[in-house]
Amino acid sequence: xxxxxxxxxxxxxxxxxxLVRSPGAVEAVVVDPAGDAAEIRLELAxxxxxxxxxxxxxGHWDHLGGVAxxxxxxxxxxxxxxxxxxxxxxxxxxxPPGVHLQPYTPDVLLRGDEMLELAxxxxxxxxxxxxxxxxxxFATNGALFSGDVLFAGSVGRTDLPSSDWGMLLAxxxxxxxxxxxxxxxxxxxGPPTTLGHELETNPFLGELRAARR
Numbered sequence: 001x002x003x004x005x006x007x008x009x010x011x012x013x014x015x016x017x018x019l020v021r022s023p024g025a026v027e028a029v030v031v032d033p034a035g036d037a038a039e040i041r042l043e044l045a046x047x048x049x050x051x052x053x054x055x056x057x058x059g060h061w062d063h064l065g066g067v068a069x070x071x072x073x074x075x076x077x078x079x080x081x082x083x084x085x086x087x088x089x090x091x092x093x094x095x096p097p098g099v100h101l102q103p104y105t106p107d108v109l110l111r112g113d114e115m116l117e118l119a120x121x122x123x124x125x126x127x128x129x130x131x132x133x134x135x136x137x138f139a140t141n142g143a144l145f146s147g148d149v150l151f152a153g154s155v156g157r158t159d160l161p162s163s164d165w166g167m168l169l170a171x172x173x174x175x176x177x178x179x180x181x182x183x184x185x186x187x188x189x190g191p192p193t194t195l196g197h198e199l200e201t202n203p204f205l206g207e208l209r210a211a212r213r
Contacts, residue, residue: 003121003141005186008043010035012099015062016188018145019044019051020121027052027119030070031138031145032188034062037069053118056080056106057147057188058135059087061095068102079116081127082109083134110136128175130168131156137175143184144175144195150185152193155204173208 006019015034021027028049033040044051051074054067058081067088071078080088087094091101112127116138124139131148135156138145148156149171158165181196199205199212 003143005143006043006047007186007192008035008040010039011062011065013062014189015065016186016190017066018186019047019049020119020140020143020145021049022120025120026050029053029055029119029121029123030076031055031186032057032063032147033066033070035065037066037073040066040070041073050074051076053116054078055116055118055123055136055138055145056088057137057145058132059084059094060132060148061087061091061099061101063147063188064088064091065101068104071104071107077107078104079108079110080106081134081136082111084132085109112136126175126178128171130158130165130171131160131163133162135171139179139183142182143186144179145186146175146188148188150175150195150198150202151187151190152185152198153202154190155202156188169208172205173211176208176212 004021004023008017010017011034017034018031020029030051091103114125116123121140126137128137128149183195185193
């Protein structure tokens with residue numbers, strides 16, 4: 001089934017926000033509204049779409065900039081990992097100096113392995129810790145929204161508090177076992193890629209490649 005994905009680079013460090021819908025559909029899901037919600041609303045309006053749900057991959061501040069404004073304006077429920085809800089509810093305890101964001105209490109708390117029916121699409125919720133303790137990825141129709149677990153040619157940082165390299169590698173191995181190599185990966189930063197391409201060429205996945213031979 002085809003999927004219409006629009007990528008916006010938002011916020012001070014160019015974090016990816018995705019507008020996801022079936023082609024031509026009025027209802028859309030927004031993944032990681034990272035910056036100015038007005039920009040997201042303008043993009044949705046230009047495409048004749050409305051935000052009906054918000055998915056958050058993890059609670060790092062650069063993925064949360066537009067959550068409260070977009071959710072309040074659209075009346076769209078915010079879906080987030082239960083174990084990282086405090087990072088949104090008390091977001092200004094975790095932002096860099098000079099940054100101020102609007103806190104929000106997520107509407108739907110997730111633990112992983114849920115199936116979400118949103119905007120006429122079925123999203124698998126996958127718990128992929130490593131970059132953050134309760135990081136989630138969302139998969140639908142051959143697409144994987146990986147947040148900061150996997151990038152084109154790189155992986156998520158594990159030098160942050162509560163991050164863990166072994167857990168990250170295990171999460172990536174679980175994704176490789178679960179989804180086919182042609183799965184399109186839409187990461188939290190940078191361009192899209194495919195799961196198979198990263199498994200074959202990503203310099204950070206040599207250990208994983210060796211273990212799978």
